[in-house]
Structure formats: C-alpha cells, structure tokens
Amino acid sequence: xxxxxxxxxxxxxxxxxxxxxxxxxxxxxxxxxxxxxxxxxxxxxxxxxxxxxxxxxxxxxxxxxxxxxxxxxxxxxxxxxxxxxxxxxxxxxxxxxxxxxxxxxxxxxxxxxxxxxxxxxxxxxxxxxxxxxxxxxxxxxxxxxxxxxxxxxxxxxxxxxxxxxxxxxxxxxxxxxxxxxxxxxxxxxxxxxxxxxxxxxxxxxxxxxxxxxxxxxxxxxx
Amino acid sequence: xxxxxxxxxxxxxxxxxxxxxxxxxxxxxxxxxxxxxxxxxxxxxxxxxxxxxxxxxxxxxxxxxxxxxxxxxxxxxxxxxxxxxxxxxxxxxxxxxxxxxxxxxxxxxxxxxxxxxxxxxxxxxxxxxxxxxxxxxxxxxxxxxxxxxxxxxxxxxxxxxxxxxxxxxxxxxxxxxxxxxxxxxxxxxxxxxxxxxxxxxxxxxxxxxxxxxxxxxxxxxx
DNA sequence: TATCTCCTTAAGGAATACCGTAAGGTTTAT
DNA sequence: ATAAACCTTACGGTATTCCTTAAGGAGATA
Numbered sequence: 423x424x425x426x427x428x429x430x431x432x433x434x435x436x437x438x439x440x441x442x443x444x445x446x447x448x449x450x451x452x453x454x455x456x457x458x459x460x461x462x463x464x465x466x467x468x469x470x471x472x473x474x475x476x477x478x479x480x481x482x483x484x485x486x487x488x489x490x491x492x493x494x495x496x497x498x499x500x501x502x503x504x505x506x507x508x509x510x511x512x513x514x515x516x517x518x519x520x521x522x523x524x525x526x527x528x529x530x531x532x533x534x535x536x537x538x539x540x541x542x543x544x545x546x547x548x549x550x551x552x553x554x555x556x557x558x559x560x561x562x563x564x565x566x567x568x569x570x571x572x573x574x575x576x577x578x579x580x581x582x583x584x585x586x587x588x589x590x591x592x593x594x595x596x597x598x599x600x601x602x603x604x605x606x607x608x609x610x611x612x613x614x615x616x617x618x619x620x621x622x623x624x625x626x627x628x629x630x631x632x633x634x635x636x637x638x639x640x641x642x643x644x
Numbered sequence: 645x646x647x648x649x650x651x652x653x654x655x656x657x658x659x660x661x662x663x664x665x666x667x668x669x670x671x672x673x674x675x676x677x678x679x680x681x682x683x684x685x686x687x688x689x690x691x692x693x694x695x696x697x698x699x700x701x702x703x704x705x706x707x708x709x710x711x712x713x714x715x716x717x718x719x720x721x722x723x724x725x726x727x728x729x730x731x732x733x734x735x736x737x738x739x740x741x742x743x744x745x746x747x748x749x750x751x752x753x754x755x756x757x758x759x760x761x762x763x764x765x766x767x768x769x770x771x772x773x774x775x776x777x778x779x780x781x782x783x784x785x786x787x788x789x790x791x792x793x794x795x796x797x798x799x800x801x802x803x804x805x806x807x808x809x810x811x812x813x814x815x816x817x818x819x820x821x822x823x824x825x826x827x828x829x830x831x832x833x834x835x836x837x838x839x840x841x842x843x844x845x846x847x848x849x850x851x852x853x854x855x856x857x858x859x860x861x862x863x864x865x866x
Numbered sequence: 867t868a869t870c871t872c873c874t875t876a877a878g879g880a881a882t883a884c885c886g887t888a889a890g891g892t893t894t895a896t
Numbered sequence: 897a898t899a900a901a902c903c904t905t906a907c908g909g910t911a912t913t914c915c916t917t918a919a920g921g922a923g924a925t926a
C-alpha cells in the first residue's frame with residue numbers, strides 16, 4: 423500500500439472526504455494542500471527525506487484567489503511534479519469530462535489513473551489505487567469507453583483545433599484565412615478554410631458553425 | 645444547535661467532508677443522500693416522528709445516472725421540501741457562481757444561506773449555521789457583494805438563454821423564429837430574433853455568433 | 867513517363883446572416 | 897389626453913457563408 427500520499431485540491435470539504443476514503447484503505451500518512459505551489463513545495467521537501475511521497479492525487483482546476491500562484495492548474499502541477507520526481511504515481515481526480523483534455527493528460531504525462539468526480543468517486547478512487555499497486559492504469563467508468571472512440575476525435579489535427587479556436591474567438595472566415603497565410607500554415611486559402619470547416623461539421627454532425635463551436639468546447643478541443 | 649441535519653449531494657467525498665465539518669460543531673444526527681428523490685423521502689418519513697430534520701444542506705446540480713429520478717435538481721428538491729416542511733432551514737452549497745441563479749433562489753425560496761464551494765467552504769458552512777441559529781441569513785463572501793449589483797448583471801432574461809441554447813443546438817435564425825412562434829413566446833419574428841442576437845453580441849462583446857455561443861457556454865448560460 | 871489520386875485553390879451562384887429603416891402598436895411619463 | 901419612449905415586425909440592400917464545380921500542382925504507382 424502507498425505510504426505517503428499527497429492530495430492537491432482546493433475544496434477543503436473534498437480534501438476531508440478523500441482523506442477519509444484513504445484511511446479506509448489503511449493509508450496513514452496523508453497530506454493535503456489547497457494550492458498547487460504549496461503542493462509542489464511539499465513534494466520537494468519530502469523528496470530529500472527517506473519517506474518521499476509515492477502518490478499524488480490532484481484536481482485539475484483551482485480557483486484563483488488573492489494569493490498569487492506560480493502553478494495555477496493541476497496540469498502545471500503534474501508537469502512540475504514529474505520534473506522533480508519522475509516515478510511519482512499520479513491520480514487525477516476531477517469533474518472534467520471532456521475526453522480531449524483527458525486524453526491529452528494520458529498521452530502527455532502518462533498519468534496512472536483518471537477518476538471523474540461523481541456519485542461513485544469514493545469507490546473508484548479505491549479501485550484506482552488497487553490498480554496502480556498492480557502496475558495497471560485505471561480510468562473511470564465512462565471515460566474508458568470514451569477513450570476507445572477517442573480516435574474519431576483525434577482525426578482532428580492541430581490545424582482543426584486552431585481553426586475551432588479562432589472561430590470561437592470571433593474571427594470570420596476570411597480573417598482566419600489571412601491568419602493561416604500570415605503564419606505560413608498549410609491550406610490557408612479561404613476555400614480551404616471553408617472546406618475544413620465543412621469537414622469538421624460532417625465529422626461532428628453539426629448543423630451550423632455555432633453548433634460546431636459548442637461541440638468543440640464540449641469535447642475539450644477549444 | 646441543529647439536531648437533525650440532512651445533506652443532499654451526489655459526490656460522496658463531499659458528503660463525507662461536510663459530515664466531518666458538522667461533527668466539529670457537535671451535530672450528531674447527520675444523514676446523507678446522493679439523490680434528490682431519496683432526500684425528499686427521508687425528509688417525509690422523519691416528519692412524522694418527534695425528531696424531524698431541522699436543516700437541509702443541498703447542492704444544486706446532481707449528475708443523472710441510470711436511476712431515473714423525479715426530482716433532478718437541488719432547486720426542485722428545495723421546492724418539494726418546503727412544500728412538506730415550510731419551516732425547514734435550508735443552506736444551498738454549490739459551485740454555482742452565476743449571480744442570477746443565486747438571486748433567483750433567494751427571491752423564490754427565501755433560502756437561509758448560500759455557501760459557494762471553494763477553499764473556505766468549511767469555514768463558511770460553520771458561519772452559515774451560526775447565522776441561521778441567530779435568525780440571520782448568510783451569503784458567502786463574494787456572493788454578498790455581487791448581490792448588491794445583481795440587477796446590473798442580470799441583463800439576460802430567460803429568452804436570451806433559450807436563444808443561445810438553440811443556437812448552440814444548431815438551429816438557424818428562421819428555425820429559431822419558428823420555434824418561438826410555435827411556443828407562443830414573445831418576439832418570435834425573424835427580425836426580432838436577429839435583433840436579440842445582435843443585442844447579445846453587443847452585450848457580450850462578441851464579433852460573431854460563433855463567439856457568442858462560446859461566451860455563453862463560458863458564462864454558464866448554455 | 868503516363869496516369870491516378872489527393873490536396874489546394876479559385877470562381878460563381880444560392881442561401882443565409884447582417885444591418886439600417888420605417889410603420890404600427892404598447893407602455894410610460896407628463 | 898398627449899407625447900415620448902419602447903417593442904415588435906416587415907422589408908430591402910449588402911455582406912458573409914455555403915456549396916458545387918473545376919483547374920492546377922504534388923506525390924504515388926505502374
């Protein structure tokens with residue numbers, strides 16, 4: 423079982439709840455942190471001792487407040503944590519359901535588990551921990567299914583995503599074409615931009631470009 | 645101090661956390677519920693005993709799952725609860741930060757406290773309880789300030805929101821007009837719909853309707 | 867090389883969205 | 897009661913988007 427667990431989560435009620443769930447697994451040394459910077463600091467200082475943290479459970483979004491922070495998101499914390507402690511096991515514990523974002527975390531940081539906040543979260547956290555102890559990954563029910571079809575989504579390349587982002591930012595078709603040309607990106611003519619939008623509409627089954635933006639946001643591409 | 649408290653909240657981690665916070669106030673009888681229907685049932689059955697619930701702490705949004713529910717939101721639960729137990733004290737405990745929604749709850753149901761989920765939530769829950777015991781209302785830090793200017797902020801009405809939702813669902817302008825006319829909603833001509841979209845664009849500083857949808861989603865109107 | 871396919875681009879017409887104007891009706895203020 | 901302000905609607909011109917067709921170029925294959 424894990425010996426030293428760090429929880430990074432801004433809601434202290436959730437901190438208490440996760441702590442209580444971990445105690446049910448007989449994990450004794452649990453540390454909580456409501457800020458990413460603070461979490462990293464704790465990771466660092468423990469790293470020099472003979473009992474460093476072996477598991478990080480972190481949320482993705484942290485509400486900004488009056489304290490200015492260097493690391494402002496769970497993703498930034500994960501990156502920094504792996505930088506100083508590459509073997510640290512990581513469970514992401516978040517309400518995030520956009521498969522694009524989740525897939526990004528899995529692909530980029532090789533996180534060990536993703537547990538989506540919801541009714542069964544306590545049960546799933548325990549399952550995640552057991553899986554990791556057996557050198558397996560764990561992705562919440564629902565997420566796993568979505569990941570299988572994620573390839574459909576990932577038929578979109580970086581230019582598709584950029585295009586969606588520019589649409590969401592309020593650029594018109596010809597302005598997007600101009601942007602692509604200025605940045606020397608491929609297929610930057612108005613006609614090509616139109617074709618690309620059309621391709622995305624078919625792919626995402628969107629009737630209008632407004633809906634296309636809504637779907638893009640929902641899937642975490644924007 | 646309150647004798648019998650019911651917590652309605654779908655995330656069981658938060659249930660555990662809130663329960664632990666309440667125990668710090670020496671509240672002994674705490675019941676939790678992950679579904680609105682279940683919460684109402686518990687309220688009802690206790691009502692006939694000599695120790696009915698005197699405080700309800702409820703979230704606003706509950707994730708739907710395989711179990712079909714009659715009451716699907718905290719707001720519906722509050723309405724039903726006050727219907728059977730008008731003197732029940734109510735604390736809304738939610739991540740909702742849109743002042744329009746919060747003001748609506750206060751105006752319509754006369755809720756006793758609103759605590760926004762965040763870093764200080766445990767502390768604020770305690771403050772809310774103490775205020776209610778002294779026959780005062782309590783609105784979290786931040787919310788109180790917003791409430792003062794709420795009228796300025798609540799410039800969008802229900803039809804604006806519906807319009808944004810229909811846009812995000814992929815309806816064209818004339819289809820939206822048709823929808824408004826069929827539902828007998830005011831200002832359902834194509835011209836009025838266009839004007840309303842234009843008004844929203846100015847209000848939200850959007851260049852295109854695609855951006856308008858993106859902003860609407862960002863602000864939680866969709 | 868010849869041919870084919872795929873990608874990019876251009877062009878033109880149809881559909882839709884955008885924007886200003888004005889008429890008619892309702893509410894509000896004096 | 898009258899005027900003013902506001903809301904709703906219709907209409908028409910312009911701009912943009914949508915959609916089809918087709919030409920040209922790059923790369924693959926035989």
